[in-house]
Amino acid sequence: MVRRIGRADALISIIDEGLRSLAAKSAPSRRSPADDIVEDRLITAEREASIALLRVNHAGEISAQALYSGQSIFARSEVTRQHLLRAADEERDHLAWCAARLEELGGRRSFLDPLWYAGGALIGLAAGAAGDRLSLGFVTETERQVEAHLEDHLGKLPERDAKSRAILEQMAEDEARHGSMAQQAGGSPLSPLATRLMALGGGLVRRVALYI
Numbered sequence: 001m002v003r004r005i006g007r008a009d010a011l012i013s014i015i016d017e018g019l020r021s022l023a024a025k026s027a028p029s030r031r032s033p034a035d036d037i038v039e040d041r042l043i044t045a046e047r048e049a050s051i052a053l054l055r056v057n058h059a060g061e062i063s064a065q066a067l068y069s070g071q072s073i074f075a076r077s078e079v080t081r082q083h084l085l086r087a088a089d090e091e092r093d094h095l096a097w098c099a100a101r102l103e104e105l106g107g108r109r110s111f112l113d114p115l116w117y118a119g120g121a122l123i124g125l126a127a128g129a130a131g132d133r134l135s136l137g138f139v140t141e142t143e144r145q146v147e148a149h150l151e152d153h154l155g156k157l158p159e160r161d162a163k164s165r166a167i168l169e170q171m172a173e174d175e176a177r178h179g180s181m182a183q184q185a186g187g188s189p190l191s192p193l194a195t196r197l198m199a200l201g202g203g204l205v206r207r208v209a210l211y212i
Contacts (some may be wrong), residue, residue, distance in 0.1 A: 014121050017069040023060065023115055028096040029089060033170040034163035038098065039104075045139030046158035052210050053153050054098050057171070059110040059209035060146065060202075061095035063120035064088075070124020073134050082130040083185055086176045087139070094174070097167045104163070110209040118151030123201075137189030141195055145200060145202055147172055 042050065043106055070089035077082035102109060110116065125139040150172040190198075 004044070013073060013087065014066070016019075016068050016127075020026055022117060029088050030093050030094040032097045032100060033166035034097070034101060039163060040106075041159040042158060042160055046160060047105055049156070050161045050164050051102065051105050051162070053157060054102050054105070054167075055107060055110055056206050056209045057150075057168065058098040058102060059113060059116050059205055060149075061091055061098055061114050062110075063116045063205065064091040064146075065095065066117045066120030067124040067127070070121050070126075071128040071138070074125065074128030075135065076132045080136065080185065083181060083199055084137070084139070087181075090174045090178070094167075094171050095169075099166055111212050112208065116205060116209070121162055131184055131189065133188040133191070136182040136185050137190050138187075138198075139182035140179045140187045141190050141198060143175045145195075145199060146175045149206065151177065151201065162174055 065088065068084050068091060072081050072084040072088070075084060099109070127135045130138075150168050154165065154168050154172070157168065
């Protein structure tokens with residue numbers, strides 16, 4: 001069993017993860033899939049479209065860091081905690097890749113990144129406190145919805161933006177694996193109401209971060 005931590009420990013852990021996520025200064029553990037791709041010159045409309053889509057995905061990765069941080073704090077077993085932390089490591093790669101690509105394109109991040117992190121942290125804490133099976137089920141459903149969202153964005157991405165496409169494709173592959181592993185680890189299916197609420201929350205982030 002994992003060590004029981006106090007509220008002060010939990011708060012410090014979440015704040016520390018938040019500062020690192022919002023600063024996006026952590027080096028990724030893997031090279032970006034875009035590193036070896038030659039940049040194709042994009043027209044203004046294509047570049048702006050890619051920036052908007054990457055801003056949404058960057059905001060989603062900010063929220064993902066908060067979710068995993070909150071869930072891992074209250075994991076009942078070390079196996080569950082390690083599963084969450086391993087997935088979080090790959091999500092940090094996604095965050096760094098999206099941030100770097102946004103910078104390359106001359107784009108900006110969402111102004112509401114602190115809000116996305118705070119909301120994700122609260123949801124992650126609630127999911128973790130509900131027990132390992134429900135927490136892992138939450139991961140499975142979250143990743144299922146994120147995978148569908150990434151497929152949608154891949155269809156909207158400008159054809160010539162091969163760099164951004166390579167990043168989103170690798171992200172989709174990773175998210176599918178995270179969801180599958182959580183299900184195999186014993187994640188319980190969520191109620192239809194819970195999945196609808198998650199979809200509404202994710203849709204709100206995507207619509208707002210697209211512009212703000």
